[in-house]
């Protein structure tokens with residue numbers, strides 16, 4: 001039995017074509033899975049279905065052996081956490097401390113334990129010095145790290161990141177990815193992104209295109225499927241383009257490779 | 269980032285009042301306001317006001333801040349005062365002023381008021397004050413100048429009770445403002461909300477959803493500064509496209525305000541939608557039981573304040589009932 005089982009899930013918003021069509025996969029405990037997809041490919045919809053914010057129109061999601069539905073969601077939610085894209089819209093508390101406490105208050109955790117977890121998890125994401133700060137005085141990256149601490153503090157096994165870095169500046173991206181990388185081996189992570197670079201630190205890649213799962217491979221094998229990645233409108237990595245060109249032109253000399261490199265940078 | 273935006277009137281300090289439990293402060297201010305309205309005698313009122321001033325002095329909050337909170341009310345206070353003085357007709361007559369409204373004076377009055385309406389938007393500071401000086405000048409004019417044909421002669425009589433009553437009312441409003449400012453200056457909005465959360469809890473037995481109400485307030489407190497920042501951004505974006513919110517014809521200005529409200533509404537809506545997801549994902553159940561990170565525990569000073577405040581209430585009630593003071 002896998003920790004997360006997604007079985008033939010389809011979803012449709014009103015008056016639209018399917019946002020997800022017959023998506024199935026399993027995720028084992030401790031796995032670090034990247035869900036890749038272009039804008040509008042259904043990634044967020046999938047994330048919301050996995051954490052029980054949306055109910056699949058058909059198919060089912062099974063978390064640790066329990067099928068998600070209205071009756072089970074409140075208890076299964078203890079195992080699930082999600083960090084969204086927009087740093088502002090998921091900051092519930094008036095201060096950092098309040099925000100981390102929010103999920104704990106909902107779970108009826110005692111105050112002394114809350115304080116312990118707040119201290120522990122805020123230092124895990126290097127936000128321990130900001131506990132009394134208001135969100136207006138934090139950078140995007142700091143807010144996202146607070147969101148991570150808030151989710152970690154609830155001590156669920158599964159954490160979903162829905163493009164958690166896409167609204168941040170490069171510095172923020174670095175801070176947040178560093179915090180996420182620390183979770184490797186500790187938590188089961190579903191890392192959603194449209195950026196192929198970020199798939200590199202995951203174990204496995206699932207690619208969505210127009211709501212359909214088109215690829216599900218170990219990360220290094222996934223990068224070999226250039227055609228599928230391209231057809232899913234994903235920007236393949238520069239290094240992959242380079243290899244492609246080298247193969248295509250049969251280049252051998254350093255000078256020619258350098259020229260190609262320049263061209264690639266120029267195109268960007 | 270932007271740290272200009274300080275929501276509410278909270279003044280950072282470590283005075284004893286700041287450390288008081290918010291529940292104590294809410295109940296105390298409430299109870300003191302009741303005392304204030306029970307007091308009928310102006311000397312008693314002065315004593316009460318003196319106590320309030322003592323508290324203010326002991327809190328390290330600059331007195332100017334309290335004066336500022338009255339400043340907005342100066343006009344109302346003055347009008348109340350003047351009306352009371354003019355229209356109360358009991359006690360002994362202190363002084364009587366005779367005014368002559370002549371055609372000449374009437375013209376001067378109309379012209380000066382007209383000029384005031386034209387130029388008042390260019391006056392930045394002491395607007396109310398300037399207006400009052402003008403009004404005063406117009407009365408002085410009628411008092412001293414009586415050439416040109418007379419329209420009507422009228423008297424303004426000042427009686428002792430009018431003066432006392434007027435002072436009583438104005439002092440009472442000022443004390444009231446001081447009391448409520450003491451609460452808002454020394455308590456963060458979120459603390460107030462937590463205090464209310466505790467105080468309203470008994471109502472939950474009557475199936476009133478107080479926790480939902482206080483959660484709404486705390487979410488509002490969380491998002492007001494963010495929405496202000498957002499509004500500034502939209503304003504700047506539209507100013508950079510040539511929108512001008514200060515000048516132009518009324519219709520153009522209305523259009524510009526609409527062009528501000530629409531994006532703000534969309535932003536707020538999207539935010540609310542996301543926030544609801546974030547709250548639900550973190551296990552929030554609207555009517556569910558929750559623990560709280562804020563622990564409110566009464567300390568010695570809290571009990572002591574309760575005793576003092578209720579003592580004051582008891583004394584004022586006693587004096588009123590027994591001696592009609």
Ligand SMILES: Nc1ncnc2c1ncn2[C@@H]1O[C@H](COP(=O)(O)OP(=O)(O)OP(=O)(O)O)[C@@H](O)[C@H]1O
Nearest residue numbers: 013014016019037038039040041042043044045046
């Ligand atoms: N609340 C909604 N109502 C109606 N349609 C929606 C809603 N949310 C998403 N959609 C549509 O469903 C499809 C999938 O959207 P989804 O948000 O899951 O994509 P995504 O992969 O997360 O995209 P992005 O990279 O932009 O976040 C899109 O066509 C989108 O327009």
Ligand SMILES: [Mg+2]
Nearest residue numbers: 043044162163
């Ligand atoms: Mg999305």
